[in-house]
Amino acid sequence: MNYGSINNNGFKTVNQNHKIIHPLWLRLGHWINLVALVIMVLSGWRIYNASPIFAFRFPDMATLGGWLGGALLWHFAAMWLVLCNGLMYLLLNIATGRFRKQFFPLRLRELLRDFAAALKGRLTHDTLTEYNAVQKLAYLFVIADIILLVLSGLVVWKPVQFPLLRELMGDYDNARMIHFLAMAALLAFVAIHVAMVALVPRTLIMMIRGR
Amino acid sequence: MKKPEFDKSILIQEALKELPSPARRLFMKRGVTLGGLSLLSGCTVTDEASAERMLMKISRLNDDFQAWLFDPNKLAPTYPESMITRPFPFNAYYERDKIPEIDSDDYLLEVSGLVADKHSWSLDELYRLPQTGQVTRHICVEGWSAIGKWGGVTFATFLKRIGADLSAKYVGFKCADDYYTSIDMQTALHVQTLLTFSYDGKILPPEYGYPMKLRMPTKLGFKNPKHIVAMFVTNTYPGGYWEDKGYNWFSGV
Numbered sequence: 001m002n003y004g005s006i007n008n009n010g011f012k013t014v015n016q017n018h019k020i021i022h023p024l025w026l027r028l029g030h031w032i033n034l035v036a037l038v039i040m041v042l043s044g045w046r047i048y049n050a051s052p053i054f055a056f057r058f059p060d061m062a063t064l065g066g067w068l069g070g071a072l073l074w075h076f077a078a079m080w081l082v083l084c085n086g087l088m089y090l091l092l093n094i095a096t097g098r099f100r101k102q103f104f105p106l107r108l109r110e111l112l113r114d115f116a117a118a119l120k121g122r123l124t125h126d127t128l129t130e131y132n133a134v135q136k137l138a139y140l141f142v143i144a145d146i147i148l149l150v151l152s153g154l155v156v157w158k159p160v161q162f163p164l165l166r167e168l169m170g171d172y173d174n175a176r177m178i179h180f181l182a183m184a185a186l187l188a189f190v191a192i193h194v195a196m197v198a199l200v201p202r203t204l205i206m207m208i209r210g211r
Numbered sequence: 212m213k214k215p216e217f218d219k220s221i222l223i224q225e226a227l228k229e230l231p232s233p234a235r236r237l238f239m240k241r242g243v244t245l246g247g248l249s250l251l252s253g254c255t256v257t258d259e260a261s262a263e264r265m266l267m268k269i270s271r272l273n274d275d276f277q278a279w280l281f282d283p284n285k286l287a288p289t290y291p292e293s294m295i296t297r298p299f300p301f302n303a304y305y306e307r308d309k310i311p312e313i314d315s316d317d318y319l320l321e322v323s324g325l326v327a328d329k330h331s332w333s334l335d336e337l338y339r340l341p342q343t344g345q346v347t348r349h350i351c352v353e354g355w356s357a358i359g360k361w362g363g364v365t366f367a368t369f370l371k372r373i374g375a376d377l378s379a380k381y382v383g384f385k386c387a388d389d390y391y392t393s394i395d396m397q398t399a400l401h402v403q404t405l406l407t408f409s410y411d412g413k414i415l416p417p418e419y420g421y422p423m424k425l426r427m428p429t430k431l432g433f434k435n436p437k438h439i440v441a442m443f444v445t446n447t448y449p450g451g452y453w454e455d456k457g458y459n460w461f462s463g464v
Contacts, residue, residue: 050353053377069457073266160464
C-alpha cells in the first residue's frame with residue numbers, strides 16, 4: 001500500500017464512486033458529534049463568562065443558554081450526547097478494526113515527510129480512502145483532546161466524587177484551566193479541519209453519502 | 212523561523228477537477244445548512260418553551276444520576292490554613308448593603324416537619340452543641356472557587372438531636388434574606404456537612420451568613436444557605452431560590 005505519499009497526479013487511482021468509505025455509523029456519529037460539541041462549546045462560553053479565567057469574555061450573542069442557568073442546562077444535557085456518542089464511536093472503531101486500520105501504523109518518518117509536504121501545500125491524497133500521516137495524527141489528537149475535555153469536565157463538575165482524576169488534573173482550579181485549554185485546542189483542530197474540507201470538498205460529500 | 216509557504220492553488224485545482232458540479236452545488240447547500248446551525252447560538256430555538264421543558268426534564272434526571280453517584284463515604288479534600296483565600300469573597304443574590312441584620316437576643320431557629328422535637332433553638336443552645344471545624348473549598352456555580360474555614364456542629368448530630376426522620380427525602384431551609392433552598396437527606400447526613408456558627412475562628416460575620424450557614428463541601432456554593440431562620444424535614448420537594456429559576460437542584464460536586 002502506498003498511502004500518504006506526495007503525488008501531484010491527482011487521485012483517480014481508485015473508483016471512489018462505488019465503494020463506501022465511511023460506514024453509516026461513522027457518518028451518523030460524526031454529525032451527532034458536531035451538534036453535541038457546538039452545544040457544548042457555545043454553552044461553555046456562557047458558563048465561562050460568569051467567571052472568566054482570562055481577561056476576556058465571549059460575546060454573549062455568540063453563546064447558548066441566555067444566562068448562566070440556561071447555559072448549564074444545555075451543557076449538562078449535551079454532555080450525555082457527547083459521552084454516549086463518543087463511547088459508541090470508540091467501541092465501533094475498535095470492534096470493526098477500523099481504528100487500527102485507519103490510524104496505524106503512524107510512523108515518525110512519514111509524519112515528518114507529510115508535514116513538510118503540507119507546509120509547502122503539496123500534500124495530496126492518493127486516495128480519499130486512506131489517511132496520510134498528518135491526518136492520522138490530527139484525528140488521533142482530536143480524539144485524545146475530546147477525551148481530555150470529558151475527563152477535565154468530570155473534575156470540574158464532580159471534584160469530590162472523582163478524587164483520582166482530581167489529583168491527576170491538579171485540583172479543581174487547574175482542571176478548569178485544562179478544560180478551557182482543551183476547548184481551545186478543539187477549536188484549533190476544527191479551524192484546520194474545516195479549511196481542509198473547503199480545499200477538498202469531496203471529503204464533505206463523503207461524510208454525508210459515505211462514498 | 213522561516214514562514215511556511217502554503218500553496219493552496221494546487222490542492223484547489225486538483226479538488227475541483229475531481230468534483231462534479233452537482234456535488235459542488237450540494238457542498239454549497241450543506242455549507243449554508245451548517246451556517247444555519249450556528250444560529251442556535253442566538254438562542255432563538257424555534258419552540259423555546261418546549262426546549263426549556265426538555266432541558267428541565269434532563270436536569271431532573273441529572274438530579275437522580277448525581278444522587279446515585281454521591282458516595283457518602285467520599286470526603287471533600289481539606290486544606291492547610293495557609294491556603295485559605297483572603298479575603299474570602301462575599302457572594303449573594305444582592306449587594307452588601309442588603310445583608311440582613313440579625314439581633315442575637317431575639318434570634319430563634321425554627322424546626323418543623325418530620326421531627327420529634329419541634330422546639331425553637333436559641334443561639335446559646337446551638338453554641339453548646341459539640342463543635343468541629345474544617346478548611347474546605349467552596350465552589351461557586353459560576354466557576355470560581357475559594358478556600359475557607361468554618362466551624363460548627365455536624366449537621367447529622369443536630370438532625371439526630373431533634374429526632375428527625377432520617378429516611379425522609381429532603382431538608383429545607385428558610386433564610387432571613389428571603390433566600391430558600393433544600394437538600395437531599397444523604398448529603399444532610401454527610402460527615403462534612405456542618406451547621407456552622409464561626410468563620411476563621413470568629414463568630415460568623417454578617418457577610419458570610421450570621422448567625423449560621425449550612426456548609427457542605429460536597430455541594431455548589433448556592434446550595435449552602437446563610438442566615439438560616441427555619442428548617443424543616445419533608446418528603447415534598449421544596450425547591451429553592453435559584454433552583455426554581457433553573458439551576459440544577461442536586462448540584463453536588
